[in-house]
Amino acid sequence: MIIESFKHNMAAHCESGTLTALLNYKGLKITEPMIFGLGSALYFGYLSRTPNLSFPMFILRTKPGKIRKKIAKRTDIKFNTKQFKSQDEAEQELDSLIAKNIPVACKVDFYYMDYVPQWERVHANIHFITIVGKEGDEYIVSDSYYPKLARIHKDNLRKARFAGGYLAPKGFRYYIESVPEAVDYKKLIPVAIKNTVNNMVGIQPPFIGVRGIRTFAKKLQGWPKLTRDIDHLSHEVMKINVFLEDQGTGGGGFRFLYATFLRQASEILQSKELEDMSKKMMEIGDGWRNISYFAAKIGKNRDLGPEKLQELGQMINERADSEEAFYNELKTVVSNI
Amino acid sequence: MKEKDAYIDYEPQQLIMYVENEDGTFGPIQTGSYITKNYLDDFWEKMMNLRNSLLEKLKKNEITPVYFYKLIHDFNDVELSRRTGISVFKVKQHQRVKSFRKAKLSDLYKYAYAFDIPVSNLFQAIVVEDNENKAESDKLKQPILVKQTRTENPFVVITKIELNKK
Numbered sequence: 001m002i003i004e005s006f007k008h009n010m011a012a013h014c015e016s017g018t019l020t021a022l023l024n025y026k027g028l029k030i031t032e033p034m035i036f037g038l039g040s041a042l043y044f045g046y047l048s049r050t051p052n053l054s055f056p057m058f059i060l061r062t063k064p065g066k067i068r069k070k071i072a073k074r075t076d077i078k079f080n081t082k083q084f085k086s087q088d089e090a091e092q093e094l095d096s097l098i099a100k101n102i103p104v105a106c107k108v109d110f111y112y113m114d115y116v117p118q119w120e121r122v123h124a125n126i127h128f129i130t131i132v133g134k135e136g137d138e139y140i141v142s143d144s145y146y147p148k149l150a151r152i153h154k155d156n157l158r159k160a161r162f163a164g165g166y167l168a169p170k171g172f173r174y175y176i177e178s179v180p181e182a183v184d185y186k187k188l189i190p191v192a193i194k195n196t197v198n199n200m201v202g203i204q205p206p207f208i209g210v211r212g213i214r215t216f217a218k219k220l221q222g223w224p225k226l227t228r229d230i231d232h233l234s235h236e237v238m239k240i241n242v243f244l245e246d247q248g249t250g251g252g253g254f255r256f257l258y259a260t261f262l263r264q265a266s267e268i269l270q271s272k273e274l275e276d277m278s279k280k281m282m283e284i285g286d287g288w289r290n291i292s293y294f295a296a297k298i299g300k301n302r303d304l305g306p307e308k309l310q311e312l313g314q315m316i317n318e319r320a321d322s323e324e325a326f327y328n329e330l331k332t333v334v335s336n337i
Numbered sequence: 338m339k340e341k342d343a344y345i346d347y348e349p350q351q352l353i354m355y356v357e358n359e360d361g362t363f364g365p366i367q368t369g370s371y372i373t374k375n376y377l378d379d380f381w382e383k384m385m386n387l388r389n390s391l392l393e394k395l396k397k398n399e400i401t402p403v404y405f406y407k408l409i410h411d412f413n414d415v416e417l418s419r420r421t422g423i424s425v426f427k428v429k430q431h432q433r434v435k436s437f438r439k440a441k442l443s444d445l446y447k448y449a450y451a452f453d454i455p456v457s458n459l460f461q462a463i464v465v466e467d468n469e470n471k472a473e474s475d476k477l478k479q480p481i482l483v484k485q486t487r488t489e490n491p492f493v494v495i496t497k498i499e500l501n502k503k
């Protein structure tokens with residue numbers, strides 16, 4: 001059976017896209033940028049020293065699952081969430097929910113989503129999909145990164161839901177129990193924006209926010225020492241492009257998505273200042289996109305000497321300067337709303 | 338990003354990008370992946386180079402299958418330990434040629450599960466010469482197909498080799 005009334009749409013980001021689709025299904029009309037913005041999801045972190053990672057990486061959004069938690073805290077949307085120890089119990093419960101016409105969001109290891117092309121499939125326990133049906137041994141999947149409804153064998157879904165490792169899903173699933181008739185956007189938008197401003201320019205460790213962007217620019221110069229060979233270095237540098245553009249960001253490292261949130265917020269709050277900020281955020285995103293193009297180009301050409309890495313670092317530092325000025329201005333704008 | 342600059346014509350990998358439309362509004366468009374369209378060949382070349390260089394070391398008994406697949410899957414020791422439930426100490430041991438010989442079958446089963454391969458593939462590399470220059474994902478272009486089917490026995494897999502009739 002398939003839950004026919006569930007409307008599949010692609011989305012920029014899996015977590016905000018899944019949440020948006022489920023809320024729309026429940027009758028609450030809300031956009032993905034609004035979910036992303038209200039969830040204060042925009043972020044920056046440079047993770048260099050952690051046993052969980054095989055290579056340093058940067059993150060552009062808050063911890064997986066946090067968007068939903070923030071939305072739950074800030075609105076009257078009621079979620080039903082659960083983790084499992086038993087794989088059998090998780091599967092049986094999922095089947096029974098689908099039989100009741102309840103679409104269910106599951107956290108999975110992206111590697112096992114075998115309907116996406118092989119080059120995209122990496123081990124990452126941070127992907128969200130919505131299960132909207134089951135036929136025989138296959139589940140029907142609505143995945144924000146796939147243009148149409150997909151199918152996944154029950155054994156693969158089981159592996160994906162119970163993959164071990166960093167941020168292991170442990171069978172986590174959620175569905176929406178109820179939604180309010182309306183969301184008080186005028187009250188929530190300033191709160192959410194202030195939270196994001198604090199994440200980026202508030203008192204944070206040196207690897208978080210704008211300081212994190214600068215740390216990234218600096219630490220990047222040491223990447224050649226951490227890699228096996230030139231191919232490995234090229235691969236890691238080209239992943240900058242993938243992280244900024246391809247891994248569910250909506251482009252420019254989520255900056256275009258956040259610009260759209262600010263634009264929608266400006267319309268709701270009738271704020272010309274916020275509209276101006278949305279344009280500035282779009283321009284900041286363009287700068288990140290230039291970085292991603294540059295990283296792809298030097299990676300492909302194996303042109304990865306100290307000069308090129310310094311040039312890339314300089315471009316990243318420029319983003320840090322732009323973003324610092326931007327968030328300080330945004331702080332003033334939102335204080336006056 | 339202006340809408341007109343955002344369109345990438347690449348059907349195999351679609352994504353959503355938020356752009357500034359011509360009328361000045363902001364919104365989503367569905368487009369193709371820039372990096373995949375322009376640099377996928379480079380990605381496969383690097384993956385093939387990595388696989389081949391590791392395979393050479395494996396053949397010379399310089400590395401173990403655990404190390405081979407750990408790098409292919411881009412795990413580190415801690416991640417592999419968490420995914421298998423085998424201690425980090427043992428994971429490190431199993432990457433040493435001498436110690437790997439002492440690995441328990443139950444541990445090998447856990448590794449195979451984490452690497453998403455049959456246990457038997459820890460002891461064999463299936464190489465089809467005619468397929469060697471074809472990307473792994475491009476099954477349609479491979480003249481010979483190798484299909485591995487799991488059985489109810491966790492240690493036995495059926496490997497079928499057949500001509501690609503497509």
